[in-house]
Amino acid sequence: MDSEIRYSRLSRYAPLGRVLPAWQQSHCVVIGLGGLGSGLSMQLTRFGVRRITLIDRDTVGFENLGHQSLFTTAHAEAGLPKVQAAAGMLAAINPAVELDPQFADLSRHNIRELCAGATLLFDGLDSYFTRYIVNDYALQSSTPWLSAGVVRGELSMRAVVPGVTGCLRCLLPDPPPPGSVPTCSAEGVFGPLLSVANAIQLEQAGRFLAGEFTADDDAMYSLELPDWRIRRLQLNGPAQTCRACSGSYDFLSGRFDQQAAAACSDGRFELELGSAIDIEGLAAGLSAETGWEVRPNRWCLVADHGAERYTVFPNGRLVLSGTQDGSRLNHFAAHWLGL
Ligand SMILES: [Zn+2]
Structure with a gap:
């Protein structure tokens, strides 16, 4: 069987093999097709995930080609939407995967529709504000969210599993002001580090799919070059003072629409x-x-x-x-x- 051979090297690695059937029944949503989203959607496609929704608002530019693994010179020359360019590449890698490209600007108005039915949410976003919207949605819909960020030579990753872990707002109650956080466009990125972040995101997601994700897994992972210092900071579940974990979804309700407009118009x-x-x-x-x-x-x-x-x-x-x-x-x- 083609599929037995296709997945044989993955299934022989027992920790992945025993959860591969669950991956192959899952619907994954990848929000943002930059460096992290490119690598993630490629790995998910190679896992044979049932359905992948790709959400991104941008077209492929030449500045993307140094670190975003799904895009080619021809995509940049054609100015293709990233989701369409990615869908073409992913379909060529594994035609069994159902792809749902959404050329859209994710907001509180469309997130329920775009992410409906998701088993897992992944983000590779540059915008902190959008992350807060995803955080609210993940909690409200009880959907695990594997969030990562890579800029310069620094990586951070955390799994938010509603009912088990805390959330983004437990650690940072409000988004940092626009311009206060380093971005890849301003400060650059060591592209190969993106794959390391993807590996942590996928390993943690697999732990959830296997039913093995517990409160002990609530942790923040970080890594910094040039020392290769990998840190795992143990976290202790929802903060008592966290509004989102208490059921107030301020970013979905529109309470912060003005800040959203300012943050996103940068x-x-x-x-x-x-x-x-x-x-x-x-x-x-x-x-x-x-x-x-x-x-x-x-x-x-x-x-x-x-x-x-x-x-x-x-x-x-x-x-x-x-x-x-x-x-x-x-x-x-x-x-x-x-x-
Ligand atoms: Zn929280």
């Missing part, structure tokens, strides 16, 4: 025109009259002008990233779309 601006856009016509106009790099595809049009990237969707949504000047998007809409 270098990224959006406009909703409320009417459809002729992508091909716009691409032809931009190509003829600007020296910009213009790449239309099935899902959107990507136009790069220096560091600025305009992404235009046929349904009337415009996104500008790579600048702090949001008025540039209004100029673009006025000039090119007559608004």
Whole structure:
């Protein structure tokens, strides 16, 4: 049997082999297809997970190619949505896996719909604010969440298993202010470390699927280069003072919408025109009259002008990233779309 051979090296490793059937019945949601999400979704595909939902709002750029293992030069040249580029690669690796690519900006408004039916949630997010939304959702829906972060030569990982462990808000009741936390775009990343973070995420998830995850597993893992100091900080379950663990889901309820807008608008601006856009016509106009790099595809049009990237969707949504000047998007809409 093809599948027996395909999974033979995994199943012969007993701790993985005994939980492989559970992996293969699971529905995993990967939130954010950066360096961590790329590696995770590839490993999940090789495990033969039943269904993978991929959620990401960005298109593939050349700056992603140094450390995001699923993307190729052709994807960047075409300006493909990351979820579509990833789905193509993953389907080629293992056609048995059901893939559900969602080209979307995860928010409190759509998280229930996008993550419905998930067995496990994984994140590889740069945005702290979105993590708080995922934290609330994980607790409310009783879905385990394997959260990790890698920046520079530093890794951190924690499993949040509702009813067993504490949560993100137990340790950090409020999101750090925007700009106060190092990001890969500002500080870079040692790409190979991403695989180590993925390994911890998947090992902890497997422990949950095997029914072996207990309160003793509530821990924060961290590793720092250049010393390779791996630390495992034992944590002690839900904090008595934690609002989320007491059932107040402030980030899902919209109590912090204003901070969300501020946190998420950092270098990224959006406009909703409320009417459809002729992508091909716009691409032809931009190509003829600007020296910009213009790449239309099935899902959107990507136009790069220096560091600025305009992404235009046929349904009337415009996104500008790579600048702090949001008025540039209004100029673009006025000039090119007559608004
Ligand atoms: Zn908590």
